[in-house]
Amino acid sequence: MANDGRARATIIGLSAVLMWATLGLFGAGSGQVPPFLLNAICFGISGVLALVLVTVTGKLERLKQPPKVWVFGTLGLFGFHFFYFTAIRNAPPVDANLINYTWPLLIVVFSAFLPGENLRVHHVIGTVLGLLGAALLITGGDGISFSGGSAIGYGAAVLSSLFWSTYSVVSRRLGQVPTEAVAGFCILTSLLSALCHVLWEQTIWPQGALEWGAVIALALFPVGLAFFTWDIGVKRGDIQVLGAAAYSAPLLSTLLLIAFGFGALTLPVIIACLAISLGAVIAAKDMLFGKSAPGAAAE
Structure with a gap:
């Protein structure tokens, strides 16, 4: 039964990856809205909707958490986005995006320090294949050339990767904190993003129904429900x-x-598809096919 619950939770978590896959499409449809304003709108919508749902279902008391939980959750969501936006503004976007996308690899590595978790060879192989596929996808096979004068951007990309991987792994240690608390993280992230917008960006609102529809879709799924799942x-x-x-x-x-x-x-794109798919299957070997029987060859 415990394994069934673990598999079910894994599948729920995978739905977040599917929703994050729509970021590019909905982001392209959102027009010229600057990043921090877009962040403020999306996290504001998702946070308020989640708060309403929590209130209606009578679970509002679950939002009563120690200050350290609020600091941790808000730093995780806001810190990642802050450093990511800083990275792509101060370094070549392809390079910054590739550095940022080391966070899945870091999650796998950092998870070895969690109680009850074992980092096995197939986890590493699958994740490295995924990283190579993502690198090929992001660069288009043209390679990367880290340019001088972009140290701030590269450093911010490293920090964005560290923030999200650390947030994800440490969340495991805070298993007693209910998922409903993410509603508060979203609202606080929205407020901090609005402050950054006022300080550094020119206000450009979504234009027309199509752009507003894309923004709402972002708020409901990749910048909303995905963080809960x-x-x-x-x-x-x-x-x-x-x-x-x-x-x-x-x-x-x-x-x-x-x-x-x-x-x-x-x-x-085709090669990246094969590499990432193969890597995911290898990493999920235990969940898909069961663990090796006792006495089988050790990895």
Whole structure:
């Protein structure tokens, strides 16, 4: 029964990866809204909707958490986005995005320090395959050239990766904190994003029904529900499988953009698809096919 619960939580967590795959498509449809304003709107909508749901279901008391929980959760959500946006503004976006996408690998590595978790060879192999596939996808097979003068951007990309991987792994240690608390994290992240917008950005609102529809879709799914399902996954599911599977997000995002006419299906995309898919299957070997029987060859 415990294994069934772990598998169910893992599947719920994987739904977050599927939702994050729509970030590119909905983001492209949101027009010229600057990043921190978009963050403020989306997290504001998702946070308020979650708060209403928590209130209606009579679970409002679950939001009563120690200050350290609020600091941790808000730093995780806001810190990741703050440093990610800083990275892509101060370094070549392809380079910054690739550095940032080391977070799934870091989740798998950091998870080895969690109680009851064992980092096995197939977890590492699957995650590295995913990283190689993501690298090929992001660069388009053209390689990367880390340019001088972008130290701030590269440093911010490293920090964004560290923030999200640490948030995901430490969430496992805070398993007693209910997922409903994420509603508060979203609202606080929205407020901090609004402050950053006022300080550093020019206000450009979504134009027309299509752009507002894209923003609302972002708020409901990849910048909303995804953080709640991810919380369930990393706290109760197989965090190593989730880390490896997270590399499918940029792949699925690219495929969606291609399907809607924002890109072309190229050989690098096909190879990346195979590498990421194979890596995810290898990393999830235990969950998909069962663990090796006693006496089987050790990995």
